[in-house]
Amino acid sequence: MAANFYPPCPQPELAMGLPAHSDHGLLTLLIQNQIGGLQVRHNGKWINIDPIPNSFLTNIGDHIEILSNGKYKSVLHRAVVNNRDVRISIAMPHGPALDTVVSPASKLVEDERNPPEYRAMKYREYLELQQGSMLNGKSCLEIVRNKVI
Numbered sequence: 178m179a180a181n182f183y184p185p186c187p188q189p190e191l192a193m194g195l196p197a198h199s200d201h202g203l204l205t206l207l208i209q210n211q212i213g214g215l216q217v218r219h220n221g222k223w224i225n226i227d228p229i230p231n232s233f234l235t236n237i238g239d240h241i242e243i244l245s246n247g248k249y250k251s252v253l254h255r256a257v258v259n260n261r262d263v264r265i266s267i268a269m270p271h272g273p274a275l276d277t278v279v280s281p282a283s284k285l286v287e288d289e290r291n292p293p294e295y296r297a298m299k300y301r302e303y304l305e306l307q308q309g310s311m312l313n314g315k316s317c318l319e320i321v322r323n324k325v326i
């Protein structure tokens with residue numbers, strides 16, 4: 178039987194959790210049990226997000242950041258696990274139809290003072306890019322970001 182070789186985890190301390198990333202799509206709805214583990218990056222620190230019973234947690238995804246031309250930032254987050262309690266979470270990403278070309282909303286990039294910060298890409302291509310890569314911060318968003326030259 179062929180052995181599976183996985184690339185090294187970029188954050189070995191999180192080998193059992195989910196490395197830092199932002200989600201593709203517009204919004205992600207997350208349901209979790211009462212065992213916390215989700216953390217979001219805020220002001221340079223990882224903040225624990227305590228689960229609220231009977232609620233969905235909503236994360237802003239990369240495509241809101243693109244659509245708003247950077248006005249709303251997708252949230253950098255990760256999940257950590259512990260060796261005491263079982264944590265269960267179900268993340269449901271929501272995006273447009275796969276063939277939709279996602280780009281900054283035209284009204285937000287009408288003049289040269291507000292150039293588009295991201296280039297247009299089909300949602301399907303972005304999804305394939307993100308799902309085909311190691312989760313690594315907001316690296317996929319950086320790929321579609323227009324570089325200032």
Ligand SMILES: O=C(O)CCC(=O)C(=O)O
Pocket residue numbers: 195200207209214215254255256266267268
């Ligand atoms: O388990 C969690 O709290 C986060 C899951 C997540 O970020 C994801 O599936 O994209």
Ligand SMILES: [Fe+2]
Pocket residue numbers: 198199200205254268
């Ligand atoms: Fe996520």
